[in-house]
Amino acid sequence: MNRIVPLILAVALFMEQMDSTVISTALPAIAAALGVGPITLKLALTSYMVALAIFIPASGWMADRFGAKVIFRVAILVFMAGSVLCALSGSLVAFVAARFLQGMGGAMMTPVGRLVLLRTTERRELVSAMALLTIPGLIGPLSGPPIGGFITTYFSWHWIFLINVPIGLAGIWLATIHLPEVPPVETPPIDWRGFALSALAASGVVFGLSVMSLPALPPAAGIGATALGLAAGLLYVRHARRHPTPLLDLGLFRNATFRIAVTAGTIFRIAAGATPFLMPLMLQLGFGLTPFQSGLITFVGAIGAITTKFLARRVFAAVGFRTVLIAAAITGAATTAAxxxxxxxxxxALIMGLLLAAGFCRSFFFTGINALSYAEIGDAEASQATSMSSVLQQVSLALGVAVAAAILEGSTALKGHALGLADFHLAFAVVAGxxxxxxxxxxxxxRDAGANVSGHGGRPEPDSIAVK
Incomplete structure (x- = not known):
């Protein structure tokens, strides 16, 4: 396997994943500079996630029409432009708009990066490649808060965004030199009605759940947006069944392996979305630690994620996807319950040890689920599959935060007291379940599902073809 390809993609995805959380510890400083309250500024977090939800469905079509390598470099460029505008923002409106532009770049970066990997990687190397590509999604949210706190404390919040410029330029340069050409394929005209409905559905759900968990607006606004998103989702299902070439093809779910992988992944990501929200708050409000101290403790989970890369291919080849994923889901739930x-x-030391184990289990799970999702997907369906998976990931991560926040708010309301350690304990127990x-x-x-990718059971593997 040409390891430079997944490494280039992984660095770009790390930049995008980290930036989705890096401003969380810098919110007070940015809010003071813009003359607004920290709660109000959390609209910037929401605008980023909404942009992801809107534009991810169209990313696969764009990659097919214009070429995945071209769109990947454009995505980095758009992300860089949004980063610079964030640093230059002098008002709330300008900052929220700049974060939205960043989200547009990120929306293309993640699914198109996976598409490049799928179309340039041999089946027998897919697990190893996905292990590299899974690391940014696990490390990014964990590293964002401590990095953001360090930069804000010792430099200036502006550098949280400006640091993306040299990283992005390096990414574009390396992608230009080392990424193989992925030529455009013949595509039908874009499904504009499907785009509008899918955008309204995904953004409504993500925005609504985010507002309910980060109440910068009245809770009624979040409930209304979520209901609107669900209604648009039902309309999209009706539309997709009638349209000959829908933007997101629901026919993918007829593939049993893809259906099982995305369903299990969506459920498990609720915990993945809830834990980065709950743990820093518990360490700060329940233990009395500073944001930087809590960030240093939670970052140990990233080490567990990295170690998976060295073991994943051999483990999946030895026992297969089914056994490893069941074990990873059970142990992941157990470490969350701890x-x-x-x-x-x-x-x-005990807390960090368990967080290390949790990072290890989640990395194994997501490495396996990402590879399994595409094990039986044909080349013609690859762009649709990456878009569909990415949309569901964003919705499930937002749902995880919303569920965690709802448990905390419900617990405090029933007990009639301020947020305490017991409320966090209840939230972790429910999320683990x-x-x-x-x-x-x-x-x-x-038991042999995805064996053509994992190599389990001695299934013959092609030696020279890319993933089809």
């Missing part, structure tokens, strides 16, 4: 027993008296449900789809999956 957070419900942390107290200020718990040794930090939800993530355990990810095991259920795998129980009906054949």
């Amino acid at each position: 957070n419900a027993f942390f107290t200020p008296g718990t040794p930090y 939800l993530s355990l449900l990810a095991v259920l789809p795998f129980l009906r999956m054949p």
Whole structure:
């Protein structure tokens, strides 16, 4: 495998994933500079996620029409432009708009990066390649808060965004030199009605859930937006069944392996979305730590994620996707449940050890689920599959934060007291139970599913063809 390809894609995706959370610890400083409150400024977090939700569905069509390598470099350029405008913003409106532009770039970066990998990687190398590409999605959200806190404390919040410029330029240069050409393919005209409905559905759900969990607006606005998004989603399903070439082809779910993989992944990502929200808050409000201290503790999970890269291919080849994914889901749920027993008296070494194990389990799960999703997807469906998977990922991550926040708010309302450690314990227990449900789809999956990718059972593998 040409390792430079997934590494280039991984660096670009890390930049995008980290930037989605890096401003969380810098919100007070940015808010003071713009003359608004920190809660109000959280609209910038929401605008970024909404942009992702709107433009991800169209990313696959654009990659097919204009070439995946071209769109990937354009995505980095758009992301860089949004970063510069964030640093130059002098008002709330300008900052929110700049974050939206960043989200447009990020929306193209993630699914198109996966598409490049799918079309340039041999089946037998897909697990190793996906292990590299999974790392940014796990490390980015964990590294964002401590990096943002460090830059804001010792430099200026502007550098949170300006640092993306040299990284982005390097990414464009390396992509130009090392990424193989992925030529355009013949595509029908874009499904504009499908784009409008899918954009309204995904952005309505993501915006609504985000507003309910980060109440910069009245909760009624979040409930209304979520309801509107769900209604648009139903209309899209009706539209997609009638349109000959829908923007997001629901026919992909007829593929049992793809359906099981995205269903289990969506369920498990609720915990993945909730944990980065709950853990720093618990360490700060329940343990009395500073944002930077809590960020240093939670970052240990990134080490567990990195170690997976060195083991994934051999483990999946030895026992297969089904067994590994069931084990990873169970142990991932167990390590999430362990957070419900942390107290200020718990040794930090024990906390960090469990977070390390949690990062390891989640990385194994997402490496496997990402490779399994595309194991039986043909080349003609690859762009649709990457777009569909990315949309569901964004919705499930937003749902994780919303579920966690709803549990905290409901617990405090029922008990009639301020947010306390017991409320976080309850939230972790519930989220762990939800993530355990990810095991259920795998129980009906054949033991040899995806063996042409994992190599489990000695299944013959093609030596020279890219993923089809």
